[in-house]
Amino acid sequence: MSPNAQDIRKSIEQNWKEYLSRYGNLFSSDSISGSSPPSVFVGSYGYPKVGVGPMVPPIHGDTSLLDLPEKWSGKTLEDIVNFRLKLVRGVQNVSVAHPQGRYIESLQELAMSSNTPDSDIVFEKHTSPITTIDGESAPFGPIGEVKTAKFSGMSTNQTIEKTYYDKDLKAEDAVVSLYESGIEISKIQKCFSIGMFGKERKLVPTRWSITATDDIISKSLVAEILDYQTIDSYQVFTHEHLGNIFSVFLFPHRWIFEMEEAWYTEKGEIGFGADAEDANGIDHYPSIAGAYFAAKLGVAEHLKRKQRQAGVLVLREIRPEYAVPVGVWQVREAIRAAMSKIPVLAETIDDGLSLACKHMSISKSEWLTKGTTLKMLKQKSIADYF
Amino acid sequence: MVFSAKTSGSDEWKAILSAISTLVEEATFEATAEGISFRGMDPSHVALIDISWPNSAFEKYECDGDIKFGVRIDEFSKLIKRSDKTEAIEISLSDNMLLISIGKNKQYKMRLIESSATDTPLPKIPYDTRISLATGLFDKILGDVQVVSDYLTIKTNATKSEFSGKGDSGEVLISLQKQQDELSEISVKEESIGTYSLEYLNPIVKAVGTASGSIVCEYSSAKPLRIEFKVANMGRIHFYLAPRVES
Numbered sequence: 252m253s254p255n256a257q258d259i260r261k262s263i264e265q266n267w268k269e270y271l272s273r274y275g276n277l278f279s280s281d282s283i284s285g286s287s288p289p290s291v292f293v294g295s296y297g298y299p300k301v302g303v304g305p306m307v308p309p310i311h312g313d314t315s316l317l318d319l320p321e322k323w324s325g326k327t328l329e330d331i332v333n334f335r336l337k338l339v340r341g342v343q344n345v346s347v348a349h350p351q352g353r354y355i356e357s358l359q360e361l362a363m364s365s366n367t368p369d370s371d372i373v374f375e376k377h378t379s380p381i382t383t384i385d386g387e388s389a390p391f392g393p394i395g396e397v398k399t400a401k402f403s404g405m406s407t408n409q410t411i412e413k414t415y416y417d418k419d420l421k422a423e424d425a426v427v428s429l430y431e432s433g434i435e436i437s438k439i440q441k442c443f444s445i446g447m448f449g450k451e452r453k454l455v456p457t458r459w460s461i462t463a464t465d466d467i468i469s470k471s472l473v474a475e476i477l478d479y480q481t482i483d484s485y486q487v488f489t490h491e492h493l494g495n496i497f498s499v500f501l502f503p504h505r506w507i508f509e510m511e512e513a514w515y516t517e518k519g520e521i522g523f524g525a526d527a528e529d530a531n532g533i534d535h536y537p538s539i540a541g542a543y544f545a546a547k548l549g550v551a552e553h554l555k556r557k558q559r560q561a562g563v564l565v566l567r568e569i570r571p572e573y574a575v576p577v578g579v580w581q582v583r584e585a586i587r588a589a590m591s592k593i594p595v596l597a598e599t600i601d602d603g604l605s606l607a608c609k610h611m612s613i614s615k616s617e618w619l620t621k622g623t624t625l626k627m628l629k630q631k632s633i634a635d636y637f
Numbered sequence: 638m639v640f641s642a643k644t645s646g647s648d649e650w651k652a653i654l655s656a657i658s659t660l661v662e663e664a665t666f667e668a669t670a671e672g673i674s675f676r677g678m679d680p681s682h683v684a685l686i687d688i689s690w691p692n693s694a695f696e697k698y699e700c701d702g703d704i705k706f707g708v709r710i711d712e713f714s715k716l717i718k719r720s721d722k723t724e725a726i727e728i729s730l731s732d733n734m735l736l737i738s739i740g741k742n743k744q745y746k747m748r749l750i751e752s753s754a755t756d757t758p759l760p761k762i763p764y765d766t767r768i769s770l771a772t773g774l775f776d777k778i779l780g781d782v783q784v785v786s787d788y789l790t791i792k793t794n795a796t797k798s799e800f801s802g803k804g805d806s807g808e809v810l811i812s813l814q815k816q817q818d819e820l821s822e823i824s825v826k827e828e829s830i831g832t833y834s835l836e837y838l839n840p841i842v843k844a845v846g847t848a849s850g851s852i853v854c855e856y857s858s859a860k861p862l863r864i865e866f867k868v869a870n871m872g873r874i875h876f877y878l879a880p881r882v883e884s
Binding site: 477505506507529530531532629630631632633634635636637 | 678679680681682683684685758759760761762834860861877878879880881882883
């Protein structure tokens with residue numbers, strides 16, 4: 252039997268206590284020294300004046316794994332939470348409108364470094380051992396107000412640096428061009444949030460920058476996909492991790508995309524959320540928030556690679572075992588993992604839908620009534636009559 | 638290469654650009670000796686606009702070749718809107734720019750964009766039913782249906798057309814016959830019933846609006862609808878809309 256949410260939370264708490272006692276001196280000290288993965292964080296509380304700073308673990312060496320979700324596949328929820336709690340977050344209150352000055356510039360340099368620079372942070376007072384979990388960003392550990400921050404031995408990523416100095420490049424174009432040159436999305440997102448792109452630069456809270464980066468990249472991918480031929484079979488891709496079950500159903504159609512989520516409430520009832528778009532794009536902020544764009548990106552990457560377009564239905568069942576939300580990245584990486592597998596083929600749209608729902612505790616008819624895919628399929632294309 | 642096209646007023650351009658803007662952000666026009674034309678689909682390929690603007694509809698028209706020019710519709714619209722109704726508009730091309738002369742003494746230059754090369758065909762369908770009515774009346778019907786439904790169903794037999802819609806809150810039925818102030822024409826080979834999305838119908842009818850006095854709707858059961866907007870001094874705008882069907 253798989254552990255339930257309570258067991259998982261209990262074990263995470265246990266680990267956290269052990270960690271606190273091991274690194275107890277960290278919290279009775281007003282400084283930290285370690286290698287930043289590298290990592291910067293922009294808060295959203297108090298916007299437009301927000302807490303901005305580096306994240307540093309009390310560890311020297313290659314700490315890159317601590318803030319690189321692209322490398323977290325196969326890790327357990329506990330592993331991931333433990334990575335994150337090791338990161339001490341330094342903050343200074345900064346107005347988002349003017350990302351200038353030595354402090355911000357040093358953070359920008361940190362964000363575009365390709366190694367894990369030595370970091371020495373002195374705090375105004377002792378850090379407080381609190382944790383923050385907002386669901387969009389990955390969680391992280393204690394917070395302290397930064398008095399001074401010094402980074403040394405930084406090795407700058409040249410591709411990002413070029414974009415950084417190009418003040419005529421629009422932020423959207425900067426994001427897309429870095430993505431196309433193979434830079435990890437988690438890295439682009441950090442540079443985006445610390446105000447390194449665009450004509451009029453500003454800081455963007457980390458949780459918004461995650462959504463914005465996925466949105467910009469997936470939109471650009473979909474624009475290319477629209478020129479490709481539609482697939483000619485019904486394909487079902489699945490992946491399960493961290494107490495989340497995903498199904499991606501591709502069917503022959505011009506690009507339409509719907510993502511549905513179902514979760515269990517504290518009372519054991521089932522909650523639903525769904526959002527959809529056609530080739531005109533989505534015209535509202537999705538009710539399922541950042542997960543929508545993260546999933547769209549994962550599917551669009553696949554279609555771009557295959558040079559095909561398709562109708563898409565993504566289903567995500569969130570099991571109670573998903574005790575701690577670890578961030579939208581897990582949706583993106585789960586969809587990428589699903590799309591890298593060989594799909595199960597179905598004969599008809601109905602068989603495909605059945606296959607997509609097979610491993611879930613939510614029935615096909617429930618998914619279909621909560622979503623709009625069937626309704627969207629009633630609309631014919633003018634090209635059907637050429 | 639010579640190309641210039643002059644209209645005596647600005648209404649035609651305003652109607653055309655606002656019609657196109659309901660479907661696409663960028664448009665490629667084609668100019669030949671016969672006149673100017675545009676054809677394009679919306680990104681989801683549900684609707685298609687086909688515009689034919691013959692040389693005879695212009696005050697002055699010159700074109701000695703086959704020219705394509707691409708524009709951003711919102712930019713072009715913005716410039717055309719700087720004209721009064723009765724001001725002449727003359728367009729011509731020079732160095733990848735569109736020259737737009739408005740009235741006696743105003744000239745804009747607008748950067749052209751790369752024109753798309755794809756040739757969009759037209760749907761090939763026989764129409765069983767053809768009705769004609771005032772654009773204002775059709776606009777009113779769409780509004781009447783919109784309050785209860787997202788879709789308009791049109792059912793026509795030899796003597797009448799029924800416009801209906803159904804939604805969570807209720808239903809609506811509007812019945813018109815061939816008579817003054819209702820249908821000016823009704824011609825039916827076979828009783829036809831088709832359902833079409835108001836999300837597409839409303840904007841185009843609003844966009845062409847008063848520039849077109851009357852429209853002709855042609856369709857067959859569960860097949861696309863074609864609306865012809867007749868715009869004075871201009872020729873015609875054909876709007877094709879794919880149906881919604883229960884499958």
